Amino acid sequence: MKKAMLTALLCGSIVLGIAGCDNSKQATKEELRNVNNVIIEYFSTNGVESYENYIFNYVDEENGVVVVGLLNDDEDEQKNFKKEIIDSDVIKFVKGERITDHGNKVATDLKPFVRTYAVLNVAESNDDAYIYLTIRQFQCEEIQTVKVERDLCPDVVEGKIYEFTIKPRYPLEDTIVSIFNNSSILEIKETDKTGLEQIKDAIS
Numbered sequence: 001m002k003k004a005m006l007t008a009l010l011c012g013s014i015v016l017g018i019a020g021c022d023n024s025k026q027a028t029k030e031e032l033r034n035v036n037n038v039i040i041e042y043f044s045t046n047g048v049e050s051y052e053n054y055i056f057n058y059v060d061e062e063n064g065v066v067v068v069g070l071l072n073d074d075e076d077e078q079k080n081f082k083k084e085i086i087d088s089d090v091i092k093f094v095k096g097e098r099i100t101d102h103g104n105k106v107a108t109d110l111k112p113f114v115r116t117y118a119v120l121n122v123a124e125s126n127d128d129a130y131i132y133l134t135i136r137q138f139q140c141e142e143i144q145t146v147k148v149e150r151d152l153c154p155d156v157v158e159g160k161i162y163e164f165t166i167k168p169r170y171p172l173e174d175t176i177v178s179i180f181n182n183s184s185i186l187e188i189k190e191t192d193k194t195g196l197e198q199i200k201d202a203i204s
Helices: 002-020 029-046 075-084 176-181
Strands: 054-060 065-070 091-095 113-124 130-136 143-149 161-168 183-190
Touching (some): 029 065, 065 075, 075 091, 176 183
Parallel strands (some): 065 091
Antiparallel strands (some): 113 130, 113 161, 130 143, 161 183
């Protein structure tokens, strides 16, 4: 009997000891916002163009991290980002692809279409005529930062949803990168549509 009790006590002590050693905790929303705001402030002050490897950043509250997209996300580049901008354990680095500006192209007979994107982040450009938006489409994993004319969305707000009216210049693949590389944005307007109600026109 004594042996059985001693075994039970030892086992209980081991379980409690293991549980007690787990001091990890998920970052609060405020902590995530603070880290994200430092990054936003850096690029608002210095311009996105000042850091060629940067693509986007946004708060992922569900997973308790601030996601930072880099063209090259190897270990050295991650260390450099933390050294230059902010060193935080809540940052999660991912590999991104840059949207490039192809300038004015000859218009085609491709029809305009509407796509709905959630704006995850807003950042200033060195050029006052433009602004950077980090966007994501409902039920899609792709996240990109795009440069758009400020006049199209002067009151854009992080966390809200917007409908983009898009006029293709060339045939497109159905990705944010292809769409914004090869199209003109005609209009951006806020919408209260959610989920499957959001407009996602086919590319004709």
